[in-house]
Amino acid sequence: MGSIGLPDKDSPDIHLAVATKEELLAQQNANSEEWRGVLPAEAYVRRETYLYSQELTKDDGMTPWVLVYQPDRNGPRQILCGCESIRKRALIARDGEIEDVTSHGVCSVFCSPDKRGRGYAGRMMKDMAQTMEHWQAENGKSSPFSILFSDIGKDFYALRGWQAFPSAHVSVPALPTTTPASVRLLKSEDIAELCALDEKLIRQRLSKLNSSNRIAVAIVPDHATIAWHHARDDFVANELYGKTPTVKGVMIGDKPGSRIWMYFTRVWTYLQEDSPNTLHVLRLVIEDESLSDFSPASPAAADKLEDTEVVHAIAACLQVAQSEAALWDMKEVTIWNPTSATLAAARSLDPKAAVVEREHESIASLNWYGDGSLKDIDWVCNEKYGWC
Incomplete structure (x- = not known):
């Protein structure tokens, strides 16, 4: 036994388990002080319950986990720490072949202050790494990878299997502006069709990656995923303002094959947090394949693109995002892992805009179980829509 009656992290009486409804509620109440943001604790718990009912997360799409101490397997168990996992549709591309797979996003890792420093979270994540490979396997087919987004740097999760991947972003300030005449504001009813088209485009582009020694993976930005973010957004807005945002994104162009669009989500942060209220671009879609690629932003490449049509179009979309951000008390608009065209568009709106490599928060991390x-x-x- 450890100090203060708590077990050693390697005790055989500790195991990972799916939380009961009562245990989940206990965890939500425990972590509310740190994660509720601008919401009162009671509203935060209601939000979390509401999010479990969404298309993405219902019917066991989201699973609550607890690491428990239970000397008697038929007796009561003590929660040491907890987390959650969300089932996600994903794609793997190798040698031009596309495979549909199930992945899992691990999130909400929390250990109450009185139990920290004893290695429980590390033990739980070690067990989670093993469990996620086979969790909810369909037809005996295991998951080839799981993901998470670390807010405690890169090392802790890397030691348990989740290695850090590029986690960059570019931001422009919130700013009330006139909506450009060329744009179409996207509403909830527009999203499902666009998500289906986006998935088709991703499949086409992945099928053309023929490198024999590289494997590309992607979380599918399907309607269930985007709608989950919007449900989170709507709940908080309704609590704060008594209304919900009607603008879910923006599109420029009306000719199929040459349109550009993006979806938004708004995040209000707690006053004590370092991060400001931020409107995040969940996903940027460029239909024209010749104008879209998977390459990260390069300042030199951005310079060459600054007067191009695609940059002007992205900038017009970002202008709408800036205006929406200002309308909802956001301080900035952020887009993750931008391309050179996106960087050029951001610079056209704010000459100081630059790519920032995140080192401590929202570090995209992946645990690979497959071959290779x-x-x-x-x-x-790897954009904000994949966050959980």
Whole structure:
């Protein structure tokens, strides 16, 4: 036994388990002080319950986990720490072949202050790494990878199997502006069709990646995923303002094959947090394949693109995002892992805009269970929609 009556992290009486409804509620109440943001604790718990009912997460799409101490397997169990996992549709591309797979996003890792420093979270994540490979396997087919987004840097999760991947972003300030005449504001009813088209485009582009020694993986930005973010957004807005945002994104162009669009989500942060209220671009879609690629932003390449049509179009979309951000008390608009065209568009709106490499928060991390090495993996479309 450890100090204060708590067990050693390697005790045989500790195991990972799916939380009961009562245990989940206990965890939500425990972590509310740190994660509720601008919401009162009671509203935060209601939000979490509401999010479990969404298309993405219902019917066991989201699973609550607890690491428990239970000396008697038929007796009561003590929660040491907890987390959650979300089932996600994903794609793997090798040698031009596309495979549909199930992945899992691990999130909400929390250990109450009185139990920290004893290695429980590390033990839980070690057990989670093993469990996620086979969790909810369909027809005996295991998951080839799981993901998470670390807010405690890169090392802790890397030691348990989740290696850090590029986690960059570019931001522009919130700013009330006139909506450009060329744009179409996207509403909830527009999203499902666009998500289906986006998935088709991703499949086409992944099928053309023919490198024999590289494996590309992508979380599918399907309607269930985007709608989950919007449900989270709507709940908080309704609590704060008594209304929900009607603008879910923006599109420029009306000719199929040459349109550009993006989806938004708004995040209000707690006053004590370092991060400001931020409107995040969940996903940027460029239909024209010749104008879209998976390459990260390069300042030199951005310079060459600054007067191009695609940059002007992305900038017009970002202008709408800036205006929406200002309308909802956001301080900035952020887009993850931008391309050179996106960087050029951001610079056209704010000359100081630059790519920032995140080192401590929202570090995209991936645990690879499949054939080959993690060094052979390219995580494409690694944008905010994949966050959980």
